[in-house]
Amino acid sequence: MSWLSYTKALNRALADALAEDPSVCLFGEDIGAGLAGPTLGLQKRFGTSRVVDTPLSEQGFTGVAVGAALAGLRPVIEFQIPALLFLVFEQLVNQAHKFSLMTGGQASVPLTCLVPGSGSRDGWAGQHSDHPYGLFAHMGVKTVVPATPTDAYGLLRSAIADPDPVVVFAPAAALGVREDVTGPLPAIPLGQARIHRPGTDVTVVAVGHLVHEALAVARELTEQGISVEVLDPRTLYPFDWDSLGASLEKTGRLVVIDDSNRSCGIGAEILATAAEQYRLTAPPRRITRPDGAVLPFARELDRALQPSGDQLRHAVHAVLKH
Amino acid sequence: MSLRTPADRYRMIRLIRGFEELALELVASGDIVGGTHPYIGQEAVAVGVCSALRPEDRLTSTHRGHGHVLAKGADPARLLAELTGREGGLNRGRGGSMHAADLSLGILGANGIVGAGAPIAVGAAWAAQLAGEPRVVVSFFGDGALNQGVLLESFNLAAMWQVPVVFVCENNGYATTLPAAVAVAGSALGRAEAFGIPAVAVDGMDTEAVREAALAAVDRARSGGGPEFLECSTYRFEGHHTMERRIKLDYRPAEEIASWRERDPLARAAALVGDTTAIDAEVAEQLYQAREFALASPAPDPAGACDHLYASGLRPRAGAVA
Ligand SMILES: Cc1ncc(C[n+]2csc(CCOP(=O)(O)OP(=O)(O)O)c2C)c(N)n1
Numbered sequence: 171m172s173w174l175s176y177t178k179a180l181n182r183a184l185a186d187a188l189a190e191d192p193s194v195c196l197f198g199e200d201i202g203a204g205l206a207g208p209t210l211g212l213q214k215r216f217g218t219s220r221v222v223d224t225p226l227s228e229q230g231f232t233g234v235a236v237g238a239a240l241a242g243l244r245p246v247i248e249f250q251i252p253a254l255l256f257l258v259f260e261q262l263v264n265q266a267h268k269f270s271l272m273t274g275g276q277a278s279v280p281l282t283c284l285v286p287g288s289g290s291r292d293g294w295a296g297q298h299s300d301h302p303y304g305l306f307a308h309m310g311v312k313t314v315v316p317a318t319p320t321d322a323y324g325l326l327r328s329a330i331a332d333p334d335p336v337v338v339f340a341p342a343a344a345l346g347v348r349e350d351v352t353g354p355l356p357a358i359p360l361g362q363a364r365i366h367r368p369g370t371d372v373t374v375v376a377v378g379h380l381v382h383e384a385l386a387v388a389r390e391l392t393e394q395g396i397s398v399e400v401l402d403p404r405t406l407y408p409f410d411w412d413s414l415g416a417s418l419e420k421t422g423r424l425v426v427i428d429d430s431n432r433s434c435g436i437g438a439e440i441l442a443t444a445a446e447q448y449r450l451t452a453p454p455r456r457i458t459r460p461d462g463a464v465l466p467f468a469r470e471l472d473r474a475l476q477p478s479g480d481q482l483r484h485a486v487h488a489v490l491k492h
Numbered sequence: 493m494s495l496r497t498p499a500d501r502y503r504m505i506r507l508i509r510g511f512e513e514l515a516l517e518l519v520a521s522g523d524i525v526g527g528t529h530p531y532i533g534q535e536a537v538a539v540g541v542c543s544a545l546r547p548e549d550r551l552t553s554t555h556r557g558h559g560h561v562l563a564k565g566a567d568p569a570r571l572l573a574e575l576t577g578r579e580g581g582l583n584r585g586r587g588g589s590m591h592a593a594d595l596s597l598g599i600l601g602a603n604g605i606v607g608a609g610a611p612i613a614v615g616a617a618w619a620a621q622l623a624g625e626p627r628v629v630v631s632f633f634g635d636g637a638l639n640q641g642v643l644l645e646s647f648n649l650a651a652m653w654q655v656p657v658v659f660v661c662e663n664n665g666y667a668t669t670l671p672a673a674v675a676v677a678g679s680a681l682g683r684a685e686a687f688g689i690p691a692v693a694v695d696g697m698d699t700e701a702v703r704e705a706a707l708a709a710v711d712r713a714r715s716g717g718g719p720e721f722l723e724c725s726t727y728r729f730e731g732h733h734t735m736e737r738r739i740k741l742d743y744r745p746a747e748e749i750a751s752w753r754e755r756d757p758l759a760r761a762a763a764l765v766g767d768t769t770a771i772d773a774e775v776a777e778q779l780y781q782a783r784e785f786a787l788a789s790p791a792p793d794p795a796g797a798c799d800h801l802y803a804s805g806l807r808p809r810a811g812a813v814a
C-alpha cells in the first residue's frame with residue numbers, strides 16, 4: 171500500500187505511458203527540472219528526445235505536437251499555467267480538434283494537454299487563476315477534470331491512449347489530495363462519471379477539487395437527515411448524461427458546483443440538460459464564479475468569487491424546499 | 493524622483509534592492525501571499541533605462557516588474573501595499589506583484605504573460621505618434637520572451653510603422669530553468685536587425701552604460717527615428733521566483749552566480765557616489781515607512797470583489813442565487 175499524492179499520480183501515469191509506448195513523448199517548459207511536479211525525474215529516465223524542454227514558444231510547440239501526432243506520435247504537453255491554453259486555443263481547437271472531420275476521417279491527432287495547477291492558486295492573481303475547462307467542452311474538445319489521485323492516474327492514461335486531442339485539467343486545489351492505493355492502478359475510461367457517495371434526496375454534481383467540498387457538505391447534512399448523492403462527472407466532454415439521468419431519477423433535485431465562470435459555463439449546460447430531459451421536482455441550482463469573473467489578487471477577494479461549502483449548503487436547502 | 497545624477501541613480505538602485513529584500517522578508521512572513529519574482533541583480537537596467545525617460549513617457553513591464561515600476565517613479569509604499577493585497581496598493585490590492593501598474597506615471601503594468609507587453613507598448617507608441625505627442629514607450633522583457641511569436645510580430649509592426657518604441661531585452665541568461673544558450677537560435681540582436689531595427693548590446697550590470705544606450709535610443713525614437721532594440725546582459729541573483737527558496741533547483745552553477753555577484757550593479761553605482769551613508773539612511777527610512785504603510789493599510793472588503801471588473805460599472809451576476 172502506498173500513500174499517493176495527486177501530483178505523484180500524474181507523474182506515475184506519464185512514466186507508465188512513456189515506458190509502455192515508445193510513441194509517447196512529452197513537451198513543456200521546465201519539464202526536465204520537473205518544476206511543476208508531474209514530470210519530475212522523467213527526463214533522466216527517458217532522455218531528452220522523449221522528454222523535451224521547450225523554449226517559451228507555446229503556439230509553436232503546440233503546433234509541433236499536432237504535427238508530430240499526425241506523423242504517428244502520441245505527444246503530451248504540460249502547460250505551466252492555465253492561461254497558456256488561451257495562447258494555443260488556435261492550435262488545439264482550430265487545428266488539432268478539427269483535423270479528423272476536415273480530412274474526412276483520414277487523420278487523427280492523439281494529443282494530450284495537461285495543466286497541473288488550473289484554477290486559483292493563492293497570490294497568482296488575474297492572469298493565472300482561470301479554470302477554463304468550459305471553453306474546451308464548449309468547442310467539443312475532450313475535457314477531463316480529475317478530483318482524486320487514482321482518477322488523475324486513470325484518466326491521464328486514457329487521455330494519452332485516446333485517438334483524439336484531450337485536455338486534462340488538474341485543479342491546483344486538488345494537487346494536495348492523497349490517497350491510499352495498492353498495486354497497479356487501472357486506466358479509467360473517458361466519459362464515465364463517478365458516484366462518490368450515494369444519496370436519495372439531492373444530486374450534487376461537483377467538478378474537480380469541489381468534489382471534496384461537496385463530500386464534506388454531504389457528510390455534514392447527513393446529520394440533519396438529508397441524503398446527498400455526490401456525482402463527479404470526471405470527464406466534462408463527453409459528459410456522462412446517463413449517470414446524471416440515473417441519479418436524477420432517484421432524487422429529482424439538482425445542485426451543480428463548478429469553479430468557473432457562470433455565463434455559458436459547464437454548470438449551465440448541466441442544468442439545461444437536466445431541465446430538458448429529466449423530471450425535476452425543484453428548480454435546479456448552480457454555484458459558480460460570477461459571470462465573467464477575473465480573480466483579484468487579494469486573498470479575501472479571490473475567495474469571495476469562488477464557490478464555497480456555505481453556498482452549497484444553502485442551495486441544497488433551497489432545492490429541498492420544493 | 494529624478495534620476496538625473498549618478499547619486500540619484502544610486503539612490504534608486506538602493507531603493508529597488510532594499511524593496512526587493514523587504515519583499516523577500518514579507519514573503520517569508522506570509523504577509524505577501526504567493527511570492528514574487530525578485531529583481532535583485534538587474535537593477536541597473538531599470539534605472540539606466542528609466543533615467544532616459546520623461547514623466548510623460550510610458551512603459552510595459554513583466555512578471556519581474558518591481559524595478560521598472562519603482563524606477564518610473566511609483567511610490568514604494570503603495571507598491572508594497574499592492575504586494576500585500578491592501579486597499580492602499582497601486583491597484584487597490586486587485587493586481588498584486590505581477591500586475592502592478594500606475595497609469596498616472598505611464599506604467600502600463602507588470603504582466604503575467606511572457607511577451608505580452610511588447611505589442612501593447614507598440615500600440616501605445618503608435619497612438620502617441622498619431623496624436624502628435626512626443627512620447628516614447630519602453631517595453632521591458634526577458635530572454636524568454638524572445639521566443640514568443642508575438643514579440644517578433646511586434647518588431648515587424650514597430651519597424652513597418654516606425655513607432656517610437658524602445659525594446660529592452662533583459663537577458664539574464666535563463667527563462668526559469670532554461671538557459672538562453674539552448675533556447676535562442678541565432679542571436680537576440682540578429683532578430684531585431686532582421687526587421688531593420690537598430691540593435692545594441694549593452695552591459696546590463698552598468699547603470700551608466702545602460703543610460704547612455706537608452707538616451708540615444710529614446711532620443712532617436714522621440715525625434716521620429718523609429719524603434720530600437722537594446723539587449724542588456726544581466727543576471728538575477730535570486731531564484732526565478734521566491735518558491736526557489738523552498739525548492740532547490742540546480743540549473744545554475746554556483747561559480748556562475750558568484751562571478752555575476754562580483755559585478756553587482758549596486759556596488760558599481762556606489763563607486764560613482766563616494767560616501768553613500770546619508771542616502772542609505774534615507775532609503776532605509778523610506779522603506780521603513782513603506783512597510784508601516786503597507787501593513788497598516790486595510791484589506792479590501794470582499795463585497796467589492798467585482799469592483800472595477802468593467803469600466804462601465806457593469807455588475808456581473810453573482811456566482812450563486814441568494
Ligand atoms: C507565455 C508564457 N509562457 C510561460 C509562462 C510561465 N513563465 C513565467 S516567467 C517564465 C520565464 C520567463 O523568462 P524570461 O522571459 O527570460 O524572464 P525572467 O524570468 O528571466 O526575468 C515562464 C516560463 C508565462 N507566464 N507566460
Ligand SMILES: [Mg+2]
Pocket residue numbers: 634635636662663664665666667668
Ligand atoms: Mg530570463
